[in-house]
Amino acid sequence: MAIFFYLLAKLPLSVLYALSDLLYFIAYYVVGYRKNVVWQNLKNSFPEKSQKELKTIQKQFYKGLIDVFIETLKVLAISPQELEQRVRVIGLEKLTNNLTENKAVLVFVGHLFNWEWLSLICNLKQPYPLYFVYQPLSNRFFDSLMLQIRTHFGAKPLKMQNVLKDILQNHQETRIVAFLADQSPAGTEKNYWTTFLHQETAFFTGVEKIALKLNLPVLFGGVRKLKRGYYELYFEEIYHPQKLADKQITEKYVRFLEKQIQETPPNWLWSHKRWKKQRNC
Secondary structure, eight states: OHHHHHHHHTSOHHHHHHHHHHHHHIIIIIIOTTHHHHHHHHHHHOTTSOHHHHHHHHHHHHHHHHHHHHHHHHTTTOOHHHHHHHEEEEOHHHHHTGGGGSSOEEEEEOSBSSHHHHHHHHHHHSSSOEEEEEOOOSSHHHHHHHHHHHTTTSOEEEEGGGHHHHHHHHTTSOOEEEEETTSOOOSSSOOEEEEETTEEEEEOOHHHHHHHHHTOOEEEEEEEEEETTEEEEEEEEEEBTTTBOOOOHHHHHHHHHHHHHHHSGGGBOTTSOTTOSOTTO
């Protein structure tokens, strides 16, 4: 099966997008992959929009989601030159200026399309090591495949269950640690609750506590889809122990993420069950 994915990745993206169109038809019209979840999430997040508007967003989301799947596979054979042509980086100095202080820098990102390309381009555009926090997949084959994709240009994996211990031990190493911070928290840890897309939503608090305890800078890594297969990565400063006094790290991240989703609604991962955790639980 691995050979099949490698051969598929060698096809030009123009050909792969034709395959994506077919897979979109199957996912949306035939299988209806998590269609009820997507629809309910959109309705709750955009109560001001009409059913027609929501239906348009839903279809655009599925097209983008399948494109992300295809683009992620393409990483197995993509060249640094092609990736740099397809992902423009804005405000990289906001990241690199923080990396000159002999400390780790934490970057919060969300499931904005195409989040899988972000660590890859970031690793190419600056000289410091980049670690991405990930949750291992239950299927060993696909877990191995995704690790090959995510480490294609030298980024390093860091398991979710080891992240806080690792940061405590290695916070004086000049490096980037990137988190997908919009996932629903698990377990019994104390969460931060706020209104996100018109809904009471829980967020992790552990990383914020570590950042404040160790005086580590925190940035938001946002992404805009310019057109099919082309993206723009940008950075916003969330917290810096010497420059930014506001310590509401999680809240500022939520607002940056919410603003980007509201600007481009189809380009976020609406199929995940983000609001399964209720405040009264």
